[in-house]
Amino acid sequence: MISKARTILAPAIIAVxxxxxxxxxLADNSLTFGLLMVGPYNDHGWxxxxxxxxxxxxxxxxxxxxIYIDKxxxxxxxxxxxxxxxxxxxxxxxSLIIGNSDDMKDGIREAATQHPDVKFVHISGDxxxxxxxxxxxxxxxxxxxxxxxxxxxxxxxATRTGKVAYLGPLINEETRRLAVAAYLGxxxxxxxxxxxxxxxxxxxxSWIGFWFNIPGVTADPTQVVRNFYDTGHDVVLxxxxxxxxxxxxxxxxxxxxxxxxxxxxxxxxxxxxxxxCLGVPYFNWGPDYVNLVKAVAEGSxxxxxxxxxxxxxxxxxxxxxxxxxxxGDAVQxxxxxKLDKFIAQxxxxxxxxxxxxxxxxxxxxxxxxxxxxxxxxxxxxEQLLEGMEGPSR
Amino acid sequence: MNRxxxxxxxxxxxxxxxVSFTWLLLLLVGAVPQHAFGHLLxxxxxxxxxxxxxxxxxxxxxxxxxxxxxxxxxxxxxxxxEGQMVLGAIAATGVxxxxxxxxxxxxxxxxxxxxxxxxxGLWALLSGWLKTRGGVHEIFAGLGLNFVALGxxxxxxxxxxxxxxxxxxxxxxxFPADLWFPGLEGWRVSxxxxxxxxxxxxxTVWMLNHSRFGLRLKAVxxxxxxxxxxxxxPNRYLLYAILISGALAGLAGSLQVSDIYHRLIPSISSGxxxxxxxxxxxxxxxxxxxPFIALFFSALNVGSIQLPMMxxxxxxxxxxxxxxxxxxxxxxxxLRRRKQSSQR
Numbered sequence: 202m203i204s205k206a207r208t209i210l211a212p213a214i215i216a217v218x219x220x221x222x223x224x225x226x227l228a229d230n231s232l233t234f235g236l237l238m239v240g241p242y243n244d245h246g247w248x249x250x251x252x253x254x255x256x257x258x259x260x261x262x263x264x265x266x267x268i269y270i271d272k273x274x275x276x277x278x279x280x281x282x283x284x285x286x287x288x289x290x291x292x293x294x295x296s297l298i299i300g301n302s303d304d305m306k307d308g309i310r311e312a313a314t315q316h317p318d319v320k321f322v323h324i325s326g327d328x329x330x331x332x333x334x335x336x337x338x339x340x341x342x343x344x345x346x347x348x349x350x351x352x353x354x355x356x357x358x359a360t361r362t363g364k365v366a367y368l369g370p371l372i373n374e375e376t377r378r379l380a381v382a383a384y385l386g387x388x389x390x391x392x393x394x395x396x397x398x399x400x401x402x403x404x405x406x407s408w409i410g411f412w413f414n415i416p417g418v419t420a421d422p423t424q425v426v427r428n429f430y431d432t433g434h435d436v437v438l439x440x441x442x443x444x445x446x447x448x449x450x451x452x453x454x455x456x457x458x459x460x461x462x463x464x465x466x467x468x469x470x471x472x473x474x475x476x477x478c479l480g481v482p483y484f485n486w487g488p489d490y491v492n493l494v495k496a497v498a499e500g501s502x503x504x505x506x507x508x509x510x511x512x513x514x515x516x517x518x519x520x521x522x523x524x525x526x527x528x529g530d531a532v533q534x535x536x537x538x539k540l541d542k543f544i545a546q547x548x549x550x551x552x553x554x555x556x557x558x559x560x561x562x563x564x565x566x567x568x569x570x571x572x573x574x575x576x577x578x579x580x581x582x583e584q585l586l587e588g589m590e591g592p593s594r
Numbered sequence: 595m596n597r598x599x600x601x602x603x604x605x606x607x608x609x610x611x612x613v614s615f616t617w618l619l620l621l622l623v624g625a626v627p628q629h630a631f632g633h634l635l636x637x638x639x640x641x642x643x644x645x646x647x648x649x650x651x652x653x654x655x656x657x658x659x660x661x662x663x664x665x666x667x668x669x670x671x672x673x674x675x676e677g678q679m680v681l682g683a684i685a686a687t688g689v690x691x692x693x694x695x696x697x698x699x700x701x702x703x704x705x706x707x708x709x710x711x712x713x714x715g716l717w718a719l720l721s722g723w724l725k726t727r728g729g730v731h732e733i734f735a736g737l738g739l740n741f742v743a744l745g746x747x748x749x750x751x752x753x754x755x756x757x758x759x760x761x762x763x764x765x766x767x768x769f770p771a772d773l774w775f776p777g778l779e780g781w782r783v784s785x786x787x788x789x790x791x792x793x794x795x796x797x798t799v800w801m802l803n804h805s806r807f808g809l810r811l812k813a814v815x816x817x818x819x820x821x822x823x824x825x826x827x828p829n830r831y832l833l834y835a836i837l838i839s840g841a842l843a844g845l846a847g848s849l850q851v852s853d854i855y856h857r858l859i860p861s862i863s864s865g866x867x868x869x870x871x872x873x874x875x876x877x878x879x880x881x882x883x884x885p886f887i888a889l890f891f892s893a894l895n896v897g898s899i900q901l902p903m904m905x906x907x908x909x910x911x912x913x914x915x916x917x918x919x920x921x922x923x924x925x926x927x928x929l930r931r932r933k934q935s936s937q938r
């Protein structure tokens with residue numbers, strides 16, 4: 202049946218195909234890698250950061266070529282699954298496939314099992330840690346908790362009302378980890394740098410249900426942010442893939458309200474509303490992507506679980522640092538100085554915000570006094586912390 | 595012979611309108627039309643694995659379209675087909691969740707499909723009852739129930755059926771492989787699901803075109819008042835029609851869960867219910883063209899993923915082509931009717 206269908210179909214298709222179009226150049230020996238993005242490649246957020254990372258690889262490694270497909274999620278592309286798209290990318294010659302969403306975990310694992318000769322990277326996943334990953338699947342993530350601490354720190358310096366809000370996506374280990382890091386940074390600025398009482402500080406987390414707005418499915422992030430500003434919060438930290446928080450902040454500023462926002466993910470996120478932006482913690486995927494592509498090209502691939510941090514010598518060095526922070530135009534010189542000092546302290550280990558005593562939201566002990574968190578404790582953070590408002594699970 | 599020639603002219607006319615319209619549109623956005631069409635073609639029929647993907651869309655789309663045809667025969671607009679598909683998916687998921695680690699996975703699979711059909715049918719029956727008892731137009735009832743179904747599936751995925759620790763748009767925990775709808779090694783589309791659809795097509799041919807039931811359904815659709823004179827209760831036939839319609843949509847939903855996604859996801863219906871409405875309209879509410887039009891639409895859906903990948907074009911072009919097909923078909927059919935009535 203199959204071979205019959207093939208014999209009938211193939212010549213017909215080749216004939217029509219030949220008559221209609223000039224096929225794209227066949228892949229030569231150069232390395233092609235595929236990038237699957239959950240959102241639009243130009244979202245000024247998570248997906249765009251990956252897209253730029255892929256472009257960086259093309260610049261740095263001559264002969265490398267990216268094929269990308271964006272909006273790979275069941276709401277935008279109904280009926281399209283990750284294994285399907287991977288089949289297609291492999292047909293087009295990709296020998297490394299990067300999937301950029303937490304949501305692609307099952308799909309990437311399935312595809313990796315189906316294509317043992319192709320290498321896979323699942324961003325933000327933990328299949329290598331849990332042992333579920335086949336040998337050709339690695340995980341990569343950036344230590345964004347540092348970026349979030351910086352964002353929180355700036356928010357803690359800037360807030361006048363003492364009420365900071367966090368626009369969260371869905372609830373999982375990663376998002377709890379990042380919300381907590383932002384909280385720790387903000388609380389540090391409020392109490393240690395500004396010398397205010399911890400009781401006067403509020404940190405509220407609201408989750409919309411997904412990484413970006415899906416009308417009718419998630420809570421509308423625009424409405425959630427408006428609600429934050431209407432209830433006395435004057436700085437909003439965004440934890441979602443897109444820039445609604447900054448857009449609302451900018452509108453409110455035009456109406457005369459003294460409020461700010463910090464977007465997330467992408468180095469250029471502030472550009473759409475610089476006067477309302479206190480800064481953006483961003484991912485710089487380029488350097489790690491280059492390492493991965495090189496490893497595949499040279500045949501030196503080893504399965505790995507990589508959690509890349511900032512390059513503390515210069516967190517904004519685009520050739521070395523996986524995590525960076527752009528300070529917004531709205532930040533005063535004095536605050537910039539304090540941030541620089543904060544970053545230096547984080548970098549030289551003088552300051553570790555994940556140190557006890559810290560309690561979970563339900564009052565149980567996370568870290569005893571004098572204890573610091575291990576990577577694993579931070580990665581698999583079980584709850585939000587005491588002092589934060591909003592659901593933990 | 596004359597009829598056949600008319601159908602052929604209509605078909606060619608529709609195709610010509612659609613192609614020239616799309617061609618112009620592509621030129622307007624600065625793309626090379628023949629490349630776009632080439633990618634669509636190669637992306638859907640270019641290899642067995644791509645064609646298998648087309649068939650995986652064709653299966654639920656054809657089932658929904660066939661179901662819709664029963665409703666249309668009785669003069670009903672079953673817009674609720676999306677929700678009926680979702681309910682079928684929910685029922686199938688519920689059954690399969692019980693079957694995890696069971697010794698008889700096949701039994702649970704059969705049960706899942708049956709439960710999917712049952713729940714889809716009952717959900718459809720709700721709009722049927724609202725129409726026959728409450729006088730609510732089935733379009734409004736169906737739309738309302740679609741929203742309820744969507745709310746239900748989201749609640750289940752983010753609530754009672756969420757994965758351990760996290761709730762995610764990627765859906766519930768995938769089922770173990772022994773609870774997947776059976777396929778054949780290397781086929782990429784389940785021959786059993788294909789067989790199921792082909793049987794449904796044959797059964798529908800018989801039911802609608804050769805049985806007393808089909809005749810009565812048609813009569814109810816044409817003139818519900820007159821049929822009462824012949825002792826046919828129109829309401830009963832309306833309910834039969836929408837029940838079958840919903841059951842087929844529920845079957846499609848249960849296959850989406852057990853055969854395609856192996857779990858319940860928020861957009862489990864993939865919009866095939868609404869697309870099925872377009873298929874049936876383009877088929878001019880006739881049975882025989884439906885499988886072919888469904889195949890064409892499935893190919894567009896699958897092939898269109900090439901456009902963003904190869905040409906940085908938005909894949910919604912396939913939707914534009916599908917919409918243009920239906921609009922020009924309505925135009926051509928309308929003109930044909932006008933010509934015929936003026937000839938008389």
